[in-house]
Amino acid sequence: MGKRLIISVPQMFSMLFISRLVVETTYSAIMSQGNNILDHILSAGTAFFIVFLLILPIYFLFNMDNSMDVLDNSYELLGKTGNLVSGLYALYFLFTCVHTVALFKIFLSNVINPPVSTEVLLTTMVIAASYGAYKGVEGLARTSGVILFFMIISMIFIGISLFDQIDCLNFPPFLYQGTQSFEGGLMYMISRSSCIPAMAILFPMAKGNLKKGIFIWNLGIYALISVVILLMVGSMGDFLQTQLFPVYTAGSIAKIGSLEHLDALYLGIWTMGIFIKLSLFFMLSGECVKKFAGEKLGRFFVLVFGFIMIFFGIFLNKNAISSGIFSSPFLLGSMLLVGVVVPLALIILKKLKTEKLSIEGKEKQ
């Protein structure tokens, strides 16, 4: 397998940053099943270290041969059984897409409640994301750079505008209602780390300092989340507990001088973020399918995946986003399987194979 250095490490992490950000800015006490969202700052601090640990198997596997992704490794070590691994990853990425579409639908129908049909919007979003996926990782990576710039500027703008409205009385002490909220927040953050399995495919495509990239990406995400939580709690207090998407609500009450209704800004950046995440994971699922079905048949499967996304998006209801297959334990389990267990198993197999080869070599000598 030849090295395919087609994007830079900062570009790759800007894609992953946006993908994380769209999930992280949909925090709510309802979704994380906690009662004190301020405890999520502690959750973020803990998650910061845990995510590092979770990335290690993928990083070590990549370091063993930096021209191969997890799928190439599985084909090399398992032969045709590698198809199973490709299928597993394809399903996981499709599952992440469906989850993102569901999140988009909940946001549309429960928070914004636009006069436009949510089905039409969902279908349009999926079609647009399919186009993004079709344009490939290079195009998406470059787009992410631009969108990330807009996102950061908008977040800073919303942050500054909320700063005035912070009331210190809104900050309760950490863990004063027990550890339930902390645990819920931690579970929420870790279980939705779908970027970790994505790294297993993306690492060989990126050129640059990976270690530095991983550190900045992880630190940036959790630092931003902590600041967002501080601002939200400080400006909204108990009102926050009742909101499904508190960051959006915070945006809608933000004000600078004559500028108000900054929720429009949030809407814009969040939609573009969802687009990037959907496109990226749709593209990744397509890449995995092409590995076992071939280039031509793979395109057909990608089309089927698109329909699956639309179908689930339309028929999922509000409660589905935090229950059943979208419950935190299931999300965590699936993420650990493709993000940690499979790479770890491949590392062990690779080590065993290398040792076997070296023993055989010595015997021949």
Added chain:
Amino acid sequence: MVNIIKKFIRNYESNQKEKEKKEKKPQKKEFISSSLTQSLSFFKNKFGKSEDLTIRKLEIMDLESAIITMAGLVNKETLGNNVMNRISADMQFNGTPIEKYEYLRDKIISSCDIVQISTYEDALYMVMSGFALVVMDGCDRMLAIGVQGYSSRGISEPSSEVMQRGSREGFVEPLRINMTMIRRRIKNPTLKFETSKVGNISKTEICFCYMEDKVSSDILEKVKYKIQQIDLETIMAAGYVMPYLEEENDLSLFSSIGMTERPDTVCGKLAEGRIAIIIDGTPNVLIVPYLFTEYFQSMDDYAIRPYFATLSRLIKYMGFLIASLLPGLYVGIGTFNPELLPGPLLNKVAISVGSTPFSLLFETLLIHFFYELMREAGLRLPKPLGHAVSIMGGLVIGDTAIKAGLIGAPTLMVVALTALSSYVIPNLYEPIAMLRLLFIVAGGIMGIWGVMILFAAGLVNICAKSNYGVPFTAPISPFSTFGMRDVFIRAGWKILAMKDSTVQYMPGAHPKRTKEKV
């Protein structure tokens, strides 16, 4: 089902391969006959009753000869001084016809632009390019003497790229004059001009111009290859060639081929490793590869102080965003998300929408349609009539429609602001007009969501675009801090000149890795 799809794909592929296999049969070249009568009858047969073929028979050194020219393409004075006067003089030279031909070529003809021709195909091309052909009986070759003298438009300032400061010269139609305009500005032997003929019927001369020490050899090779692949009968404008130079299957609204009428702009681009393609018969010179950020640059930016140049750049970028996004956002927010508007503004828009009979989407589309109609009408009309169109459009339709309550004043203002903004970057007018229309429709059907989704898809479209391995959106994305010195800001000349910046070294550029294989 899967089998059917596989079969369909297989059929499609085999059809494609068959198409690719169809190669052009190389045309047989007919060599010049040593018989004068045969050569003359060849020309007479080819041109038939065409009036512009002129054959002057005469004797040169006791040999039956002829001078063939095309009326109107030669300068009679030059022909007289350099050719006719010289050969009409009583010349004495004994030898074979070939020796006489060589004597004429080397000792008699005083023009320095002499080409020896051995095929009829070349002879036809040269005579139709304004050369005079000297044909001598017993010689299987001809002399083509450069006596071109057709009338052409004088050098003047290009009306589409008017500058406040800087050169007032613009390209003209004849290729050679355009080449001299570039050579006069870059007096360096590394500046190369290479010509080739394109167009099965028109045989239009195309010239590649580049600086040998700056250009990427991979890009140059690919440009030449693409030009060779052009299968057109005629080439009457630069626009004919442009699609052939774009990336394969490129469906973007934006072009990654630049076009200019200014020699100073071309010279600036050549120094950055670009290739200029000059096409005979058109004053528009193509520049490849061309980046998105270059649409916002003009020669004036480099002739004024950097502070104002930077302000001017930022205004252009703002203008681009306003021109393409504002009407879509206005329709989207006004129709579906009015709560996003500040109270007083919402009041005004609501009153306006309430008092007009059409929906905001239809109203905006209608005004845009009228505006484009007036623009098209004003574009090709004589100037005095153009004023009449402005009065009709601006005063009669605009003012009366508002007073009659057919359209709302805020909508008209949005469209006017949009129109004004789109003129800030005239080179981007076409893509902006298309994008604007798409955004209006998206906003009218899906509100702010539609606009945002389309914006993201559009962003992917231009970010994924590369031409000759150079990302179209560089140096914005892939980002380069140093590259920013001439993007959103225009740094001073001391910073601009700090580092050699050729296009093949843009961030993310891989001239070797492109879709097309040479």
